[in-house]
Amino acid sequence: MTRTNTKFDFDAIIPRHATGSVKWDGLARVFGSEDLLPLWVADMDFPSPEAVITKIHERAIHPIYGxxxxxxxxxxxxxxxxxxxxxxxxxxxxxxxxxxxxxxxxxxxxxxxxxxxxxxxxxxxxxxxxxxxxxxxxxxxxxxxxxxxxxxxxxxxxxxxxxxxxxxxxxxxxxxxxxxxxxxxxxxxxxxxxxxxxxxxxxxxxxxxxxxxxxxxxxxxxxxxxxxxxxxxxxxxxxxxxxxxxxxxxxxxxxxxxxxxxxxxxxxxxxxxxxxxxxxxxxxxxxxxxGDAWLDALLAYLEKNADTLVEFVRERLPNVKVIKPEGTYLAWLDFRAYFTDAKELEKFLVHTAKVGLNPGKNFGSQGAGFARINFATQRSVLLEGLTRIEKALKLKTARND
Ligand SMILES: Cc1ncc(COP(=O)(O)O)c(C=O)c1O
Missing domain, CATH: 3.40.640.10 (Type I PLP-dependent aspartate aminotransferase-like (Major domain))
Incomplete structure (x- = not known):
């Protein structure tokens, strides 16, 4: 199946700060720092299909919400x-x-x-x-x-x-x-x-x-x-x-x-x-x-993000491991070559890389040394997050040398 992506713009950045978003406005509460690029909790940085937005607008105009x-x-x-x-x-x-x-x-x-x-x-x-x-x-x-x-x-x-x-x-x-x-x-x-x-x-x-x-x-x-x-x-x-x-x-x-x-x-x-x-x-x-056409376009965009992520990790984060997901918009990053201690990895991602990822240990003891990244965001934002991790790992390696 070929999916086209011409009608829908998933690259447009829509600021989500101060919208009551857990992902964007909950950073300080969850990670202890606001100054992070949020690539965590499982929602997307994309607007819903136009038909959904219109339907909600139309109903919201009626002032009774019983x-x-x-x-x-x-x-x-x-x-x-x-x-x-x-x-x-x-x-x-x-x-x-x-x-x-x-x-x-x-x-x-x-x-x-x-x-x-x-x-x-x-x-x-x-x-x-x-x-x-x-x-x-x-x-x-x-x-x-x-x-x-x-x-x-x-x-x-x-x-x-x-x-x-x-x-x-x-x-x-x-x-x-x-x-x-x-x-x-x-x-x-x-x-x-x-x-x-x-x-x-x-x-x-x-x-x-x-x-x-x-x-x-x-x-x-x-x-x-x-x-x-x-x-x-x-x-x-x-x-x-x-x-x-x-x-x-x-x-x-x-x-x-x-x-x-x-x-x-x-x-x-x-x-x-x-x-x-x-x-x-x-x-x-x-x-x-x-929503079928919107979803097909979304899937094409997400899969391209998954490919971009996997390629970036393989080429620029060589000791981090990742498998291309077959579905979802979540990927499971293995940082165990760098961190044996789950707390150290968390500290590194928040304070050095300045990215908000879900700590792997929350998914069970098997997740220690892993982090979950949400790639349902604009490709430019994803690349910014990955570049932050790359720079932080270089800094860590340089400090250890
Ligand atoms: C596997 C799985 N189940 C359930 C949920 C959340 O579902 P709900 O918000 O409808 O409770 C999530 C959200 O990330 C999920 O990944």
Whole structure:
């Protein structure tokens, strides 16, 4: 597929300071310094598609922002998007709405497991997975990814061991995977599916990055592997990453099994979580109806950024390692040749390089010596960030000589 990028300008810089942005205005709070180039938290420095902006403007003009409904057109836009972009046919009844993927994962943990149960995750992985389990009195069970033949892979032998322990009730899948950027192949997901069926472990499949997959790779919806659907799974999706509307707090959960859906809905009612952000609903619907061309152009731009990043690291940061991500707009940088101590790496990035990257250790102990970079920004900004790291590493090497 060739993607063209003529109609959309992802190179234009739109200042985000003083917009209440976590990424830009939260630097001092998170890193202890404001004077940083922010390449961290997972949102993009690009404007949403024009259709989304227009829709929000139009609705915002009406001065009353009371409780809102979810119209059948919203369901329809989701059903059609999931079919069109991912080849998965879902039914309206399977869809539940929520204020975000993390709260939905927590709801599902509460609904489908008991305190003390083990929940398997595959670190290094998105930090809230750990907290969602621990904060709800469940136990984190790690099935760490292994680095093999130049990419991260699943350790299936270890996974089978963990799945076969009857104390472990759920597996949280991160698909595509944050932070290592893997888009799991159908064969890999099938293996997980078969093992989970064998040991009767339900899968919570976080597919928030499902639309952000580069050419040559294909996202497979985990639940679509069942015949006709995997009833032992819960799928989490949203327009939030894809169309850069994370601040509008809206996502959806797809639960094909009636019994599991009822359990999740009961927890939603208990927590009064069955209300949704008016603007999030509108943005999702219109983005799914009209956003295909924008998304294709975005993917082309992001993939070029991924190539630029990998080339820069290979040529100018030779002792730092990176693998080109297959999806997401996040890359996992290995600084272990320079730093054995995670704290030293953090200090170096903030105080010497003056860039805000997510510390790798937050993604599990396997992440010590790594940092996650968000490359969903203008290419010039990305290059500025990488050049800062290059200069800082030169300074460090010169000091050590
Ligand atoms: C894998 C993954 N899940 C969930 C989220 C956040 O979802 P939400 O903001 O809808 O809670 C992120 C954000 O970076 C993510 O990377």
């Amino acid at each position: 409780y809102n409904t979810q119209e059948s057109s919203l369901y329809q836009s989701i059903i059609e998007w999931v079919k069109r972009r991912h080849g998965w046919e879902i039914e309206k009844d399977w869809i539940l709405f929520a204020p975000g993927v993390v709260p939905s994962i927590i709801l599902s943990i509460l609904a489908l497991s008991e305190p003390g149960d083990g929940i398997i995750i595959q670190p290094p992985v998105y930090p809230p997975f750990f907290a969602s389990i621990k904060d709800n009195e469940r136990e984190v069970v790690e099935n760490p990814l292994v680095f093999k033949d130049g990419r991260y892979e699943i350790d299936f032998e270890d996974l089978e061991g963990k799945l076969s322990n009857h104390k472990n009730k759920l597996l949280i899948l991160c698909s595509p995977h944050n932070p290592v950027g893997r888009v799991w192949r159908e064969e890999e997901l099938k293996k997980i599916y078969e093992l989970c069926q064998e040991y009767k472990v339900d899968v919570l499949s976080d597919e928030i990055h499902n639309d952000l997959v580069f050419d040559r790779h294909k996202h497979t919806v985990f639940a679509s592997l069942g015949t006709p659907v995997c009833k032992e799974s819960v799928t989490f999706m949203a327009a939030s990453k894809t169309f850069n509307v994370a601040g509008l707090n809206f996502s959806y959960i797809i639960v094909p099994c009636k019994r599991r859906r009822a359990l999740i809905e009961r927890w939603m009612q208990r927590l009064h979580m069955n209300r949704n952000n008016l603007f999030g609903v509108l943005a999702t619907e219109v983005a799914y109806q009209e």
